[in-house]
Every structure is written in C-alpha cells, then in structure tokens.
Amino acid sequence: MLGSRAQSGLEPLPPRYARPKALEDALALRESGAQIIAGGTDFFPARVGKPLYDRDVACVLDLTALPELRGIREEVESYRIGALTRWTEIVEAPLPAQFRCLQAAAREVGGRQIQNRGTIGGNLCNASPAADGVPALLALGAEIELLSRGGTRRLPLSDFILGARRIALRPDEIASAILIPKPNGAAHSGFVKLGARRYLVISIVMAAGCLDVVDGRIAGARVAVGACSPVALRLPALESALQGATTSDLGRLAKAEHLAPLTPIDDVRATATYRTEAALIVVRRLLQELSA
C-alpha cells in the first residue's frame, strides 16, 4: 500500500497516524508495515527531543479504538486479558486470588497517570528487562495471543519475549490478548518490588510467585524474578523445592543456589552482586508473604 508509491518512483508520502475502528483495517495496516502504539507510555519517552516517526516508518497504527482488544473475560479454561487492557483496569477488576501478583504489579507500574494509560500488551511488547508485568505473568503461566491477517497463534510468554527489547512478534502481527489458565485447586499469588524510591521507580529486583494449593500442600509453584537477567526468569529448582511443601514459613525454602539461572548486571541502579543477594531476600519475602 504505502510502500508501493516509493517503489513506483513517486515521492514517498509523509508518514501518517491511523487509529482504525475495525480490526481488519488495523491488521491490513500492520501488514503494510505500520508501527504500533497503544498507551504510548513507552512510545513517547523513547522519542524525547526526536522525531515521533522513526525513519522509514510509513504509518503509526494506534490500536486504542479497538474495543475487542480490551477488557478481562473469564472463559472456560482460562482468563483472557485483552492486550490493550490498562493497568488501572487490572487493579480494579474483581479477580480471584490467583491474580494478586498481577494486580500488585499493576499498582507498582509508574504512577497513577501511567496506570491509567499504559497497557499490559505494551509492557510485554516493549520487553524491558525490568517490566513489572512479566514476572507476574510468568508466575501465572500466561500465554500470549498474536493476531495477523493470516490467523491467530499462541505462544507461552517465555517463548515470546526473547531478550531485552526482543520479541517473537512478526511484522504483520499484533498482540491481541494474554491468556491465563485457571488453576486446579486454590491458587494465590504475590509480588514484591524493590526500587530506590517509593513512586515512579524502575525495579532493581522484583519477584512474583503463584502457588496452587491442594489439601494444604503446594501442588504447583511458579516463581519468577525480574531485572536480574535480560528477560525475567522462572526458577525451576526453587519451584521443585516448593512442590509438596506445607504452606507455613516458606521463606526458608529459598536457597541461593535456586537463583543460579539469574545473570544480573551492574547498572546505574545497582551492582550485580547486590542484585544477586537482594533477589534471594526478595524471593524469601515473597514466599513469606505467600505462607499460610
């Protein structure tokens, strides 16, 4: 569409902004190479003092006029959270205890203005190592749904976020929803964030955990740590250690060796040594919070 003018030797059109009201239009624009904007809370900060349209971008596609991409719905086997769902909506939604980690993370994203605009899909697609939504969604065993004119596919979150700022989104796709499986028994979850100040702070370390509890014992545990590796990671060794445990005083079960998968770095916020140490403390506190 837009590219064809350039190919035919005509002067390229200036880039344009489009906010379609129909999903087919959005997918068509996306297929022609449009760049996506949702809540804009990562989009604009990346362009301070710079042109809003990146070089060679013909169209910026705004997804916010598509109601089918927004909102939280209970389905048969899972919960479906539209990619365009805002953090405030997640905070305010009446959700089961399983979602406490996600709701707590939502409350910690930026300040209220950011929560009122920023979307969960944007958080995943922006793929910052410090994205607060990622550990929570890993702990919930989330999958992401991707949509293109060619169809729909689903990926586990860990297969979608490949590295810092790298995702498995094809250039013709948009992220449409996050799908969270329902637990077998009772599940509850939590989220702990460590930053260098109270509000508006990028995490130094954060951890989320979700425990499925059957008959007072842990039937399934998922614990993930963020900001200590290019992508937030689950801790399989810790999860096995938790498997079958009774739910009292869980903090003591977390051991330094469970954190071996993490590869923290030195940056302006903290040293790698500190992160390694703090991650264990944060995980222990998280588990303590999840203890009966």
Added chain:
Amino acid sequence: MNKLSAAPLSHDAVALTVNGASRVYRGDGLRRLADVLRDEFDLKGTKIGCNAGDCGACTVLMDGAQVCACLVPIGQCEGSAVTTVEGLAGGSRLSDLQRSFLAHGAAQCGICTPGMLVAASDLLARLPKPSRLQVEDALGGVLCRCTGYQKIVEAVLDVAQPAEIVQAGHVGASTAKVDGPAKLTGAERYGADGTPADALYVRAIRSPHAHARFTLGDLDAFVTSRPGLVRALTARDVPFNAYGIYPNIKDQPVLADGMARYRGDPVAAFVGSREAIEAIRDEDVPVTYETLPAIIGIDAAKAALPIHAGKNGNILADGGVTCGDVESAFGSASHVAEVEYETSFVEHAYIEPEAGWAERKGDTLEVHVSTQNPFQHRDDLAQILNLPKEAVRLIASAVGGGFGGKLDLNVHPLAALAAWLCDRPVAYVYTRPESMAASTKRHPAHVKAKAACDGAGRLTAFWSHADLDTGAYASWGPTVANRVPVHAPGPYVVPHARTRGTAYFTNCPPSGAFRGFGVPQSAIASEAAMDALADALGMDWLEFRRLNALRAGDRTVTGQVLEDSVGIVETIDAVESHWRDWNNAATDFNTSSPRVKRGVGIACSWYGIGNTSLSNPSEMKIGVAPDGRITLYCGAVDIGQGSNTILTQIAADALGLAASEIRLVMGDTARTLDAGKTSASRQTFVTGKACELAALDLKAKLAKLTDRSALRNLPVDNHGDVLTGYGRFDPPTTPLDENGQGVPYACYGFATQVALVEVDLDLGTTKVLKIAAAHDVGKAVNPQQVEGQIHGGTAQGIGLALMEEYIPGRTENLHDYLIPTFGDMPEMICRIVEAPTKHGPHGAKGVGEPALISTAPAIFGGIYRAAGVRVTKIPVLPHRLRAAIRAREAKR
C-alpha cells in the same frame, strides 16, 4: 502547516471537549496532547517538564482520569473530555482545592502545581475524604522539587475545612503568596509560556563525547535541504564567544570552536520553524568527531595535561583558611577523628527546563528568560553580541525552580544571537535530556577531614581538604572553592584550623552553583568527625555539639568575632526533645527487630548569607503614581522561594499598607534596579534591607505632602510615578587575607536537624521516618515560607544523601536520575529560631540554602546508629549500604 503531518485524511480531525468547550483539532494525530493544548488551544497552564511521563507536570484529566498529556497522542482524544488546570474553577476564580493550596503555601515556584491540582481533583472526585497514604498514592506521579510535598499533602487533606488565606501583609505574617493565584490558575507565564506564535526555534547539536575534536560539514547545505530551517549557527557567528560568572574568567564558549570539552558541549545550532528543528535527527547532522582521552574524576585531572591552556594541574581555583597552630594542637589532643567522603554530581532537576525567547527591535534586543540572574545575564549577552549594555533588555519570566542552576547563561545566548541575526523572534526551550546534559551540577567533592578535642570534649583543632570536580568550565567553581574552607569546621569554636578547597577542571559537565555552594558536601565530613569525637569521649552527640557551638562574642576560623545573631545553641535546644524521644523509641524498636534497625542522627550547620567577601549590593525602587498606587520595582527574581511576597511584606509593613495594595514589577532590566542574583540566600537579607530603606525613603517623601491629592499635581516620570523611594544595601564584609582571615559575611544562618531513619539490613535500604529541623533565620518575615524552604531543602538533602547521582550519558532523564517523590519524605517538624541580625530587615537573615545542609549528615548519623556502618561514597544507594553492612557482618 505541519511538515510532518499526514495528507489530510478524514480521521485527522479530532473532536473533543476541553474544559467543557467543544474543540476540533486538525493535523497529525500522533502529536502529544500536551503540545496541542499549549500551542493550538493556548492553554499554557499544562506544563512540560520532561515529555516522558516522569514528572507529571503535564497531568490533565481525560474523561475524569489523570493522565500525562505528554504521553497521549491527540488522536486518542477523539470524543474525550479533557480538563486542564484552567478548567478546574474557571477564569480567575479559585476552587476549594486551589484555595487550600494558597492557604497552605503548597505552591512555591508553581511549575508542578497544575499537575498536582489536577491529580488531586481526580482523587477527590473518587474519594472525597482521602487518607494521607491515598493522597500520596494518587499524587505520587507528580514530582515537586521545591516543597518537599508536605504542604501539598496537607492542602489536599484539608480541602473540606480550608485553612485561612492570610491577607495581612506585615512582617511576621504568613501572608499568602502574592503571585499565588496566578500559579494556581495556570495564568503564570514561565520561560516557555510567552513565546510569540511566529517565533522561530533554536536546536543545538551537542557533543556526545566528553572530549573530542570536531569538524563541521556543510551545514548550509543541510539547512537548504530541509524546508523550514532558516540558518545554521557556529562558533564563527558569535561576536564574543566566551562567557562565565567571573569577570576575569570567561572560559565557556556559546558554541564550541572545534573542541568539545564535555558531553553536552554545543558544537553547532540550527534556527528554523518548530517542526523543522524537531525533525532534525542528530545522526544526520554533518559533524565528525575525533574522540580524545577524557579526563574523568579529580585524580585523572591532577595527572593530565591542562584542559584550558595555562591551567596547570587543571586547577581552577583554590582557597584556604589557616588559624592558630594546627600541628601542635593535633599533637596534644586527647582524641582525634579522621574521615573521608566522596560525593557525586547532583542535578538541580527543577521541573521547568531552561526556556526563553528573544526579539530584535531595531538596534536593541529584548530577551525573556527564566533566570535567577537578570542583570549579569544582560551584561553577558551584551558582551557576547558586542552590543552596548543599554541595547539589551532582559525580562525575567516566572521561574519554575532554580536552586542555582539558572544563575548561568543557558538558552539565552543562542536565542539572542539567532534573533539578532535573523531579525525574527526566536525561542529556545531545552528538552529534559538537554537540560540535564548541558546545565551545571553540584560539585562532586572528595573531602578529607580531621578533628581533635581535649579530654573535656572541647574542639581544639580541625583540618580538612576538599577536592572539587569543577567540570569543563569555571562557572561558580571559585565561589565553591572559597566557601568550603570558610565553612568546613561547622558552627563550632575551633581555635586551630587549616582548611582548603581546590577546584579541578575535568571533562565533565561544568559544576556551578547549587543550593549551598559546596557547604553541604563538606558538612557531611565535618559532622561525621563530630560524631566520632563524641563517641571517643563517650559523650552524647547533641551535648558534644552544644558544648562546642558558637555563641555571640566567639571568633570563627576566619577571625571574625560574631557580635550578635548566633542562634545555633537555640536550634540545638529546639530539637533536643525529639533527639531524646526518638533515640529512646529507636532503642525500644531495635530490641524486638533483628534485621530492620532504627537510628537517630543529628547535624548542625551554618551558612554565611550573601557573597563571600565580595560586594553584593541590592538597589530597590518604590514608586507612587498620581492616583496613589504603589509599585515595587524589584530587580530580584522570585524563583519560588517567595521573594515577591517577602519584599512586598517588607514594603507594606514600612508603608503601613496591605500587601494587595502594592503592585510588583519583577526582574526587568529596563524598569527595575539591580538587586543582584537570587543566590547565596541573599534576597531576604540584602534586597529585603534595600526594600525596607526604599519604603522608608518613600514614606518620608509622602509625609512631606500636605495630603494625598497633592500627588496629582506632581510631574510624572517615565514609569508613570510621581514620587520614588530609593534604597541600597551592601552587607558589610572585608576581603580575606592570604590565611583566609577577615569578615566574609555580615551574618550567618544556623541550623540543627535530627533525623530518625530505618535501615533494612538485608536489602541496604534506608527510610527517613522523621526529621526535626530547627533554623535560626534572624526573623521569619513569613513563617509559612520559611517552613516551605526547610521542607524543600530537606527533600533535596534526602535526595543528596540517598538517591541522586548524575552520570553523564547514563542518567540524563528523570527516570534514571531519581529525586524524592511523595513517598520518600518523612514527617517534618520545623522549629523557627529568631536571633536577629542588626544588619537585616527586621533582623532577618536567609534560609534558602541553610535548609539543605544539615539533612544529609543527620541521615548518615542515623544510618550509622542503625546499621553500625558509614558509607563513604555518597549517595548511599542500597547496594553501597548493603556492601558496607556485608563487610561488617563478615568481620564479626
């Protein structure tokens, strides 16, 4: 209209309501709502502090919910209702919330106020009676650099029963800010708000390297290839390409000439339409850099070749004080304490980035700019442009925070040069990253200090040396190097002392003036030494300080005998009950809390008001018009600290008028007299005195009239006045000799602060729970404003102590560079002490800078008491504190 905007498509028209009125926007749907509100709808009350969601100054309501207008593309506003600060009450009326802000003094500079009010309106609509925590949660996304947030929280909590708005204008009354209503309605005009619609804009290209030779390619061809660009500017276009604070040190170029000396040094600039300059991508500009080894840090500077020719050892300036016989005093001391600290670059982080615009009028130039220093800036601009002083008129806009950072030239030289050359109005507004990269910083200091006392606990000797990283250009380096040694021992009697301060050039941002001029850095070291001596004696920290504190009649290390106005002991007394109670409570708490510990610290400080041993007069003029209207022609710029109100009160008090009866003209070099810089905490003291004298002069002239109607028969001057009162005051000081002996200041402000902190031993995090701050201000002309200064200074002290560290290229925005938010502030208790000085108006001294100095050392004392460690690299980030705790625990 907009080069970037799309070809007109049907959905490019956006219909919305703004403050209740229907509006249609036509143009690029990706434009930020904040820009559309300001530039298309002329609603300048929405402020832009960062364009990145970090500061919240642009907060507006969108369908009732607070959002950052800098993060919303206007296309998303289709069908929405947007409310800005202008829509909260309507017109010049104030809503209950705005009245509560005014009553509480919740706005200082006011640049954050629109965002605060909007965020609070969102909250109050959801929760009419919020708790303190709910207020903090709701407003937590808006930053304030002036108030320390406490009065804002109180204003929101009290909205149902608003406090009284004090109208009385006498000295000693907490008169409501005279410029408060304008700040609360969004009517106030800051540096970026008055730009004419047809103005061109400047865009500077800045070196991405700390040290590099560079060559410019064909910039004219670049300009021609881009519609909307008007011209390029290079060093060759600047008639006199050097400026600086000191008359004999003009070392900073307006545009670097082939050599960039820090990351952020401007190498060239473009002038053009707003759209055209915003479309420039740095990487497209033809500049080639040849990077050179960068001199980073003081040790590197000592060893390297000079950055500026002739400055061997890269020494810019050094100052020192010697009294008595230090060596033998140390030799015979009972106890000696030695400490060493290193601090970081600290950014002013005013919420208003530097901004202004200039316009050529024939052979004269008019410059409107956010400045703390209008008269010097006028003189410097005249020199740069090779114009007579009279040809330049500088008019200060309202200033959205300064703290020393707007004492240096910033946007003005390029805006003025461009306006002069292009004969068009030209504006220049820094982006946040540009503001952070280009502006001055607090000097990083490497301070070594040694103090000694006798067996009874009396200080006998003090030695200190502060190496200061002054960055690439001189700026205020000499001031800092001189102020530090004079203040280094703290407000104590020290018979034998030797202190030094040395400022070194490096390839870092120029360090300049920042609230306290180096004294906060050196106080960290000296106060730690006092704690250590008290511990060596087994003496209470407060008692040790009270024993050694200066009293009237005592001699300072510069040999000055303090005749009066020495309130340090009273400030110690004023916080004593908090010191004792909090220590007891902390001890109790710690017995049952193994891994989270509390501790209490205390610190005393002093600060000389006005310039160090330099003449710094203020002149003031008050006129009366034929109809009896009084105008205060005030060359002093109010940067939020409240001088507009203070000076009005002083004049009103002398003339027996209400504050509202006095009109104010501020910071206009054509209409006001030179009242010096808004720096060195001098405006209340120096300008206040000049103002009092001017008012008394006018009063005497009015008394000679038979009655007021006689005014109508007098000849009218070019201001429209018939009578004028004039006052001038220059605080009495003497030069310092080669040993630093003399009278550097006419008076000093004194303070004692106590901090209760909580340390998480496992995470190394510190929470400041409470601060009690007692300040001797001579006379509180406006007690509410004094408290506001203490709150704001304390907040900056907390930032300095615990989170602020500017690293060029890495923390050039307000999400990597952290300043305290609502949730980081302790409960603050203020005690005002009044030990009047015979020199100041009604005995008043200053408080702006003293407010900050004691906070960090008090916090560090508290951390030491809680965790048993001293972190010597400031700020005490969690990883640094944890490393110190780990090392201590490993030893045990």
